[in-house]
Amino acid sequence: xxxxxxxxxxxxxxxxxxxxxxxxxxxxxxxxxxxxxxxxxxxxxxxxxxxxxxxxxxxxxxxxxxxxxxxxxxxxxxxxxxxxxxxxxxxxxxxxxxxxxxxxxxxxxxxxxxxxxxxxxxxxxxxxxxxxxxxxxxxxxxxxxxxxxxxxxxxxxxxxxxxxxxxxxxxxxxxxxxxxxxxxxxxxxxxxxxxxxxxxxxxxxxxxxxxxxxxxxxxxxxxxxxxxxxxxxxxxxxxxxxxxxxxxxxxxxxxxxxxxxxxxxxxxxxxxxxxxxxxxxxxxxxxxxxxxxxxxxxxxxxxxxxxxxxxxxxxxxxxxxxxxxxxxxxxxxxxxxxxxxxxxxxxxxxxxxxxxxxxxxxxxxxxxxxxxxxxxxxxxxxxxxxxxxxxxxxxxxxxxxxxxxxxxxxxxx
Amino acid sequence: xxxxxxxxxxxxxxxxxxxxxxxxxxxxxxxxxxxxxxxxxxxxxxxxxxxxxxxxxxxxxxxxxxxxxxxxxxxxxxxxxxxxxxxxxxxxxxxxxxxxxxxxxxxxxxxxxxxxxxxxxxxxxxxxxxxxxxxxxxxxxxxxxxxxxxxxxxxxxxxxxxxxxxxxxxxxxxxxxxxxxxxxxxxxxxxxxxxxxxxxxxxxxxxxxxxxxxxxxxxxxxxxxxxxxxxxxxxxxxxxxxxxxxxxxxxxxxxxxxxxxxxxxxxxxxxxxxxxxxxxxxxxxxxxxxxxxxxxxxxxxxxxxxxxxxxxxxxxxxxxxxx
Numbered sequence: 001x002x003x004x005x006x007x008x009x010x011x012x013x014x015x016x017x018x019x020x021x022x023x024x025x026x027x028x029x030x031x032x033x034x035x036x037x038x039x040x041x042x043x044x045x046x047x048x049x050x051x052x053x054x055x056x057x058x059x060x061x062x063x064x065x066x067x068x069x070x071x072x073x074x075x076x077x078x079x080x081x082x083x084x085x086x087x088x089x090x091x092x093x094x095x096x097x098x099x100x101x102x103x104x105x106x107x108x109x110x111x112x113x114x115x116x117x118x119x120x121x122x123x124x125x126x127x128x129x130x131x132x133x134x135x136x137x138x139x140x141x142x143x144x145x146x147x148x149x150x151x152x153x154x155x156x157x158x159x160x161x162x163x164x165x166x167x168x169x170x171x172x173x174x175x176x177x178x179x180x181x182x183x184x185x186x187x188x189x190x191x192x193x194x195x196x197x198x199x200x201x202x203x204x205x206x207x208x209x210x211x212x213x214x215x216x217x218x219x220x221x222x223x224x225x226x227x228x229x230x231x232x233x234x235x236x237x238x239x240x241x242x243x244x245x246x247x248x249x250x251x252x253x254x255x256x257x258x259x260x261x262x263x264x265x266x267x268x269x270x271x272x273x274x275x276x277x278x279x280x281x282x283x284x285x286x287x288x289x290x291x292x293x294x295x296x297x298x299x300x301x302x303x304x305x306x307x308x309x310x311x312x313x314x315x316x317x318x319x320x321x322x323x324x325x326x327x328x329x330x331x332x333x334x335x336x337x338x339x340x341x342x343x344x345x346x347x348x349x350x351x352x353x354x355x356x357x358x359x360x361x362x363x364x365x366x367x368x369x370x371x372x373x374x375x376x377x378x379x380x381x382x383x384x385x386x387x388x389x390x391x392x393x394x395x396x397x398x399x400x401x402x403x404x405x406x407x408x409x410x411x412x413x
Numbered sequence: 414x415x416x417x418x419x420x421x422x423x424x425x426x427x428x429x430x431x432x433x434x435x436x437x438x439x440x441x442x443x444x445x446x447x448x449x450x451x452x453x454x455x456x457x458x459x460x461x462x463x464x465x466x467x468x469x470x471x472x473x474x475x476x477x478x479x480x481x482x483x484x485x486x487x488x489x490x491x492x493x494x495x496x497x498x499x500x501x502x503x504x505x506x507x508x509x510x511x512x513x514x515x516x517x518x519x520x521x522x523x524x525x526x527x528x529x530x531x532x533x534x535x536x537x538x539x540x541x542x543x544x545x546x547x548x549x550x551x552x553x554x555x556x557x558x559x560x561x562x563x564x565x566x567x568x569x570x571x572x573x574x575x576x577x578x579x580x581x582x583x584x585x586x587x588x589x590x591x592x593x594x595x596x597x598x599x600x601x602x603x604x605x606x607x608x609x610x611x612x613x614x615x616x617x618x619x620x621x622x623x624x625x626x627x628x629x630x631x632x633x634x635x636x637x638x639x640x641x642x643x644x645x646x647x648x649x650x651x652x653x654x655x656x657x658x659x660x661x662x663x664x665x666x667x668x669x670x671x672x673x674x675x676x677x678x679x680x681x682x683x684x685x686x687x688x689x690x691x692x693x694x695x696x697x698x699x700x701x702x703x704x705x706x707x708x709x710x711x712x713x714x715x716x717x718x719x720x721x722x723x724x725x726x727x728x729x730x731x732x733x734x735x736x
Contacts, residue, residue: 006514013510017502207497215464215491216514218483 010225201290288375291382417597423472
């Protein structure tokens with residue numbers, strides 16, 4: 001029987017035996033359902049808040065020291081104007097008014113406007129007052145139809161010719177949320193699969209099945225099979241989550257900020273490549289560590305250390321915003337482990353030179369292969385270490401020499 | 414035909430600790446080969462070196478006539494002393510998986526797993542989780558997994574630990590059957606009576622050193638002293654040619670070992686007893702030592718050597734200080 005078949009057997013076994021685990025089913029279906037439920041509740045609460053904050057029905061009063069708002073505008077907006085400040089205040093105090101607008105005597109010089117009310121002032125009301133004043137100003141200039149432009153002089157779209165993508169003010173958020181969503185998705189999946197991976201290795205180690213397994217299957221085949229089988233599990237999970245997410249979006253209707261989420265094919269392919277390679281890199285690392293630690297608890301702390309660099313680019317998110325082709329984002333997008341997230345960020349914001357993408361992927365691939373071989377060595381060596389943790393020096397020696405146990409202190413004799 | 418296992422001058426150290434100093438032996442097809450030795454003697458290390466789990470510092474090991482390769486691994490069954498299974502998996506599924514890893518086709522592996530479970534009277538548990546099985550049942554499943562692919566070389570550490578007498582019998586019969594079919598069986602054990610009963614040849618190591626190696630019967634003969642064991646009534650010291658009467662603390666009362674002068678034959682003694690009316694015998698046999706005796710004797714010799722070495726070491730220290 002060839003080796004391809006061996007790792008395939010291991011992969012299939014890992015896939016089948018883990019996909020039926022309750023923890024997997026819960027994470028795969030439970031987490032998105034939970035998120036959907038939370039979103040529904042949030043949407044419902046938000047909707048009911050907006051209902052109660054009805055701006056249109058509010059009774060507004062106005063005292064203006066200068067002649068800014070014309071009578072026809074006040075009539076149209078149903079705003080009562082007061083000749084003196086005291087009577088306006090009295091009206092607010094006794095509840096005749098919900099809110100009172102005060103335009104100062106030096107308005108044209110300092111732009112001072114007061115908005116008085118009991119209780120909170122709805123944000124919409126502030127906006128409405130601003131709009132009214134802008135309109136009034138344009139009426140005075142004699143160009144009322146440009147009031148909108150005064151408030152919002154340019155709705156800019158940026159055409160990135162070399163990627164063919166269009167950025168608008170509305171969908172910049174969409175561009176940001178896309179890589180974020182992928183990173184979060186990836187992190188969650190990685191956490192689950194790596195936990196399975198480590199738990200499996202630690203179980204086999206503690207119950208000595210590993211000794212039987214390594215006399216049957218090459219460590220590299222065993223490792224590759226495990227990483228692949230659990231990777232397939234992670235993939236299933238991502239697909240399920242995406243499907244649930246798409247259905248939820250369809251049900252939730254069109255949200256303006258998600259317009260840009262239409263994922264370009266080139267970006268999608270790169271994202272997939274990074275996902276797969278980064279998963280292999282971390283999976284092999286974690287399996288290698290799983291083999292040298294003695295308990296699942298211990299393995300978790302290693303998992304934390306190993307997965308931390310993955311989210312490093314997140315701390316520098318503003319560098320990516322301001323100059324995604326700058327030195328730091330470029331560096332982060334070349335270093336394996338951080339390169340996945342960094343490159344997805346960069347490619348979302350700007351055009352990245354093709355050679356950098358290829359270099360980054362090449363480095364990641366090389367590192368992954370190297371780690372796979374190292375992990376296989378640790379695997380083989382670590383399985384006979386019972387009841388003691390190796391020192392970093394011992395680990396380093398094994399990685400360098402590729403020899404098993406030659407120099408190690410003590411194995412069960 | 415080359416032997417199943419051919420080990421030449423292997424040695425293995427873990428740091429300062431010399432686990433195996435020197436061992437040279439072979440295991441033949443169609444024999445049960447016992448690997449004996451006190452705890453920490455280097456048995457497990459030797460087994461792990463044969464299986465290429467760890468590599469010897471020096472010496473060579475050939476399995477089926479060549480260095481261990483993947484094809485050979487498919488024909489080896491190995492059961493380590495401390496055993497485990499995938500607890501959360503179904504018995505049949507787990508056996509099928511481990512069978513396929515040894516090169517069986519999935520359908521064939523499943524079929525064999527089922528028939529082995531039937532043979533072990535565990536067929537009802539095929540769809541149960543491993544953790545639902547009792548410890549003894551798990552031991553039987555482990556044994557079945559080890560022999561499922563009909564290995565040409567079977568290596569078992571303590572094959573009978575944890576088994577009740579009935580299941581011990583089942584496993585023993587199974588091992589005989591495999592030997593009959595030509596498999597080479599290495600069993601590492603402390604249970605000397607099992608070795609006397611089952612093993613054809615043995616290797617005993619102590620403190621990493623090969624001490625005894627060869628046919629079980631020949632080794633016992635080698636350790637035989639010129640003496641007989643008798644049971645009965647009478648004053649044995651009156652017999653001609655008896656130099657010493659040693660009473661044996663065996664369960665049966667009245668058993669003694671009679672040490673004989675070299676020129677006296679067993680027939681002479683038997684004839685003398687027959688002639689003497691004051692002596693009656695119920696048992697008369699050559700004093701061939703049990704493996705237990707030999708084991709203890711060898712271990713004791715080693716311990717003495719250690720004591721002697723320690724004393725030498727201490728004396729040297731004293732000398733050094735004196736200088």
